[in-house]
Amino acid sequence: MSPRWEGKEPELVREVERYRLEIVGLTSTHSLGSGTQLLERGWTLHYSGVAQGERRRAGVGLLIAPQLSRHVLEFTPVNREGRFPAP
Numbered sequence: 001m002s003p004r005w006e007g008k009e010p011e012l013v014r015e016v017e018r019y020r021l022e023i024v025g026l027t028s029t030h031s032l033g034s035g036t037q038l039l040e041r042g043w044t045l046h047y048s049g050v051a052q053g054e055r056r057r058a059g060v061g062l063l064i065a066p067q068l069s070r071h072v073l074e075f076t077p078v079n080r081e082g083r084f085p086a087p
Contacts (some may be wrong), residue, residue: 042066
């Protein structure tokens with residue numbers, strides 16, 4: 001994984017804590033693949049991006065505070081644009 005924020009995770013966590021946010025949606029992450037990453041101070045980042053070999057021009061993520069992360073049972077990416085599937 002080499003998303004646009006790679007190496008900037010501590011700064012990202014500091015900023016969301018500064019504004020006292022608990023859930024933050026990220027767009028245009030340019031991430032590769034999908035998954036979950038545990039960040040400093042217990043924050044969790046769920047992300048979904050493009051497949052290997054595709055141009056990295058999409059990707060979304062959800063940054064979740066430690067007090068909420070323990071309530072997330074599963075992360076299932078639907079698509080890299082973060083859209084919900086049509087009913």
